[in-house]
Amino acid sequence: MINYPTKKKTNTSMNITTKSNQRGMGLEKDINDSNTFYRECNRALIYKKPTPVQVVRVDYPKRSSAKIVEGYYKTPSTTDYNGLYRGKYIDFEAKETKSKASFTFKNIHEHQIQHLEDVQKHGGIAFLIIRFTLYNETYLIDASHIIDAYKDQKQKSIRYEKVKECGCLICESFTPRLKYLDIVDNLYFKEDSYGF
Amino acid sequence: MINYPTKKKTNTSMNITTKSNQRGMGLEKDINDSNTFYRECNRALIYKKPTPVQVVRVDYPKRSSAKIVEGYYKTPSTTDYNGLYRGKYIDFEAKETKSKASFTFKNIHEHQIQHLEDVQKHGGIAFLIIRFTLYNETYLIDASHIIDAYKDQKQKSIRYEKVKECGCLICESFTPRLKYLDIVDNLYFKEDSYGF
Numbered sequence: 121m122i123n124y125p126t127k128k129k130t131n132t133s134m135n136i137t138t139k140s141n142q143r144g145m146g147l148e149k150d151i152n153d154s155n156t157f158y159r160e161c162n163r164a165l166i167y168k169k170p171t172p173v174q175v176v177r178v179d180y181p182k183r184s185s186a187k188i189v190e191g192y193y194k195t196p197s198t199t200d201y202n203g204l205y206r207g208k209y210i211d212f213e214a215k216e217t218k219s220k221a222s223f224t225f226k227n228i229h230e231h232q233i234q235h236l237e238d239v240q241k242h243g244g245i246a247f248l249i250i251r252f253t254l255y256n257e258t259y260l261i262d263a264s265h266i267i268d269a270y271k272d273q274k275q276k277s278i279r280y281e282k283v284k285e286c287g288c289l290i291c292e293s294f295t296p297r298l299k300y301l302d303i304v305d306n307l308y309f310k311e312d313s314y315g316f
Numbered sequence: 317m318i319n320y321p322t323k324k325k326t327n328t329s330m331n332i333t334t335k336s337n338q339r340g341m342g343l344e345k346d347i348n349d350s351n352t353f354y355r356e357c358n359r360a361l362i363y364k365k366p367t368p369v370q371v372v373r374v375d376y377p378k379r380s381s382a383k384i385v386e387g388y389y390k391t392p393s394t395t396d397y398n399g400l401y402r403g404k405y406i407d408f409e410a411k412e413t414k415s416k417a418s419f420t421f422k423n424i425h426e427h428q429i430q431h432l433e434d435v436q437k438h439g440g441i442a443f444l445i446i447r448f449t450l451y452n453e454t455y456l457i458d459a460s461h462i463i464d465a466y467k468d469q470k471q472k473s474i475r476y477e478k479v480k481e482c483g484c485l486i487c488e489s490f491t492p493r494l495k496y497l498d499i500v501d502n503l504y505f506k507e508d509s510y511g512f
């Protein structure tokens with residue numbers, strides 16, 4: 121079939137697969153790939169939670185299939201990732217920033233901070249993974265540093281130097297892409313003997 | 317504006333809010349309400365994971381808002397619920413059945429069984445909550461009973477009597493609607509002294 125220049129556009133929608141394609145996809149993909157690798161070698165059981173969608177209207181073109189024709193992205197109630205590692209509950213949020221100077225708290229919701237604090241209170245491991253894309257550096261930082269800075273009314277961000285000082289640089293490799301569980305071993309399982 | 321009888325239908329879609337409205341909503345709502353109560357009284361941090369949606373097409377009616385105009389429900393990779401209780405990772409699936417005789421394994425995906433088995437291997441707590449709606453009874457049953465029955469090629473379901481024998485009946489109340497954490501205390505924290 122030849123598409124003549126006069127052919128009318130039948131659809132003006134943009135084709136994208138997920139909202140996450142728009143921003144932060146590099147880090148998200150790296151973490152997802154790392155989690156798949158960690159699951160496949162039975163080291164940990166960590167998943168990204170699905171992006172919550174408020175479904176408003178559904179069509180049933182066939183009896184067996186449902187097609188969502190109106191839906192909206194909702195603000196997540198918690199963080200993006202959680203799971204199980206060495207018998208412990210793990211919970212974290214991952215964010216990228218293009219800033220060279222700092223990670224701004226605009227990137228993170230207040231209830232996500234509250235959730236990370238709750239995780240720590242209930243005996244779980246909570247942290248953030250922050251990537252400074254312009255340095256190509258990815259840090260794992262315990263949630264307490266971010267919670268403290270967030271609660272300080274004067275601060276609206278955490279400086280790059282502070283993340284570097286309080287966090288740990290995550291080594292990159294082919295598999296896993298981000299060796300972040302090595303940092304978790306060092307930070308949270310120091311007294312144990314490592315079986316890896 | 318008067319809608320004359322001759323007015324054409326402009327939209328034949330059905331209005332529903334979520335797929336879960338169609339089935340199992342009673343149990344899902346009871347568990348969600350119970351989890352909200354448990355979170356509010358700081359007893360546990362357990363959430364339902366969002367239903368995964370494969371977003372195919374998004375419109376941007378306004379610059380700031382994204383409207384999903386084509387999406388499909390995906391099969392969940394894991395179970396519906398997970399979280400943190402008394403320092404332990406908790407993971408479970410909840411299902412209703414209208415059968416009086418048994419809970420059929422058609423209701424549960426193979427990779428969900430695999431996931432529950434993985435949770436136990438990694439030191440987490442894994443179970444199912446099964447409601448027999450015609451008896452109005454809701455049971456908590458450790459995942460191992462379901463995994464064993466599922467792996468037995470001859471079995472395609474687990475009998476009601478077996479669930480009654482191996483599981484524990486969950487007491488209902490006003491708040492929480494389902495006191496399922498009392499069962500978790502008895503099943504998984506027997507040797508500890510209870511602080512509740």
